[in-house]
Amino acid sequence: MSLTPPEFGYLEKKIGRKPNPVELQIVAAEWSEHCSYKSSKKHLKILPREGKRVVSGPGYDSGVLDVGDGYVVTVHIESHNHPSAVEPYGGAATGVGGVIRDILSAGTRPIAILDGLRFGDIEKDTHARWLFKNAVRGIADYGNCLGVPTVGGEIEFDRCFTNYALVDVAAIGFGKKEKLIKNHADAGDCVVLIGGSTGRDGIGGSQFASDKLEAENRSAVQIPDPFIEKLVIEAILEARNQNCIKAMKDLGGGGLSCAISETADALSVGIELDVSLIHKREENMSPSELMVSESQERMLVITDQEKLSTLKRICEKFHVPYSVIGSVTNGSVMEVRLEKEVIARLPSEVVANAPLLDRLAIQPKYLENIKLTQKPSTPENLSETLMKMLANPNIASKQWVYTQYDHEVGIRTVIKPGSDASVLRLDNNKFLSVKIDGNSKHCYINPRQGAIGCFDEACRNVVCTGAVPIGMVDHLQFGNPEDPEVFWTFKESLEGITQYAKYFGIPCVGGKVSLYNQTNIGPIKPTPLIGVLGLIETKPLIPKKIQENDFVVLIGETKDELGGSEYYEYMHDTIGGKCPTVNMESSKANQEIVLELISQDLVKNAHDCSKGGLGVAVSEICIRNEIGCVISLDKIPAQKLRIDELLFTESHSRYLLTIDPKNIENAKSLLEKQGIAYRIIGKFSGSNIAFKDGNKRVISVRVDKAQERWLNSLGSLVSHG
């Protein structure tokens, strides 16, 4: 945990002298990849951040979107990968805590959590299973205690995550626009540290997260305490209501070093503080430890002299410890003292802005080999194949996970987890639809198209609830950026996301980059994660009960794009092939027509076609509605494809709509007027999921048997050790 020689030289030049050891620790924490984004920052500038709903302000830790009637929604995403790989329970729990505080920093109440989890092959790898079970429990214990519902997410298992874990948490906040924290400070204001005491946990956490995971550094993992976090939330919101907060920042990676330098830099002020005043968990902590500890549940608040007593009273009411550790000064220097003695004195602008790097990017060689992949042969018994696909941990119901999360508290959850996107009601009679999506398999074989596909999938999911996408957050997770091949995949994904965001006019309102996701077996597959927020002005599409003879309409084209599909990887152990690509123009047209059909009340149920393709998507609808179907594969709008390819290709921009016979003519005329590629591919009826090719039945499985497989396979896998 130190600076590189060029960084040391840069620092020395900037401050005109040699830094002392405490200063070096402060700068090393802040200049870590995790805090400084030194590899990625130059590139992130390409993302579009402007939009008519975007509210921006200095020092916001979360994205803010105006949802009308004087209300805002805030959103942020973070990961806690290294800690969760070492100590999954605490790592995942503190991941939730951290992102919740980012939402709180804006002055909004957290109203929902979504999590994206990735582990090794849990069918074979018991360590992966252990990581999975404990990460889920960590999230559950933390989120449930806070009373913030975990309303959705996604889970992926892949051998590239062996001995590792990706734990991504997105949080959503809601509040009045006028109550947003303005983030300003004047000389003489008080700097108050509120929340949990500072201890020796999470020392050097940000640097630990900025290196390959080779040794288990347990002292770098933070300890969770959701009870104190809950009290901090309530105390901060009451302090906000009483106008006691001029500026606020959560303490996360880099601890006080990061919070102080970034606050001072963002507000163009200086801050002086005395580390002896910090309320501590243990004795004899050195000033450096106090400055870089990543102990959890802490907030930095700037208030003025006049409001200080009110702020203290509020903290006391909620039994939240606090200490007034310093004050705001003129100028731009952060000065750290131990009682009278100055132990660090640095320009905050220098600390908060690490020298940025120009990393080399070279197209990886593996991409050439992947092109040579042979198509696997068609299985003989496709019914059996479908049943296996439904039990695939990547596809099977995640009920075992989300029933452990309180997803109802707050009484906003209109569409619950297990659906395409989750929908929350807002106080202005509008609804917010939220979804996060990632796909490491697609991104591995084509980092650009894979990332675009994740974005498209998240949009499709919110569109299926009747929502218009209004903003996105991205979380870019890759291996060691010093490896030019890894860095190339990062740049490709980022460019893909940018391209999609610009075409669809969806602003990026927040994000995070997590690099060095790498173990001794190598880097993870590129795993950008996209979170999309959609707004519903009137009413969401709440799926209606499907009846006999309702039509199944497929929108969008089915193409020969089985590369990175669950079918190739799970059934044939084949990596490679052609990655699904998004045609932006038709994708946009499809989104618009689905929204139009929903708004005209012509749709009973809309479901996105993604992992596992059409075969899985149709089965999921049948299973949820406990009804069979007869689908004619020869009617699918598609290039010439084999039967198994038609069933399991993961082409994007496709939707499955259920339409009542009485509405079918209206729906058809709308679809035809817009020139949409669509076809009525079958009907719901009976108690078998059946697929036909002409007159030949190629699949027939009983709905109840399929349901049993799909619902229970993940749970029974983990409950057996």
Place this chain on the structure above:
Amino acid sequence: MKVAVIVFPGSNCDRDMYHVLSDVFKLESKLVWHTDLLPKDIDAIVLPGGFSYGDRLRAGVIAAHSPVISEVKKMAERGMPILGVCNGFQILVEAGLLPGALLKNTSLSFICKWTEIIVKNNKTPFTNKLKLNQRIPIAIANGEGRYYADDETLKQLKKNNQIVFTYAEEINGASMRIAGICNKEGNVVGMMPHPERSAEQIINPRNAKPASLIFESLQNTLGVTA
């Protein structure tokens, strides 16, 4: 007429309960912080769900020994309608206002899902608008929700008509599938499921009417017409 919703550090269903009481059922309600005195003019008390004191030591045990609960006990003796939901039920049990105990679910996991409960006593202030054996679609969310009592206590509960709700399905290993009970007098009711999450149709995936009758019963008890 006022309903006091008592808020402990760590309560997290207090605002939901307040919303349903005051906005949906127009019952004048007040959130009362645990260190404040109970208002003089209250007619009913609700202990909401959550994780009071972070569930430390045991769910509900610390809150059960707080000064406000001695006030609640006095009101209980005077026959005031008192409802404890989830953590509120755990507090009532720990405070000795209701018999038995709430143990970890047999799955050893937190369970959040929709289920159905059956009305077994429709004479309480919170069930008088419901029919006997009526089914209520309702949300549950708890880790320590398995009601347990020894055989003698269970016999007494049955004899005194103190079993208010049972689960329609096996859900967490509770004795006699008990989901909610009352004291001998019937004015103190505790239940693990969340009526406040189930009484509005927009968030109830099944039928919200039966759960709303729990609040209409309270309206009825307090002589309020909706």
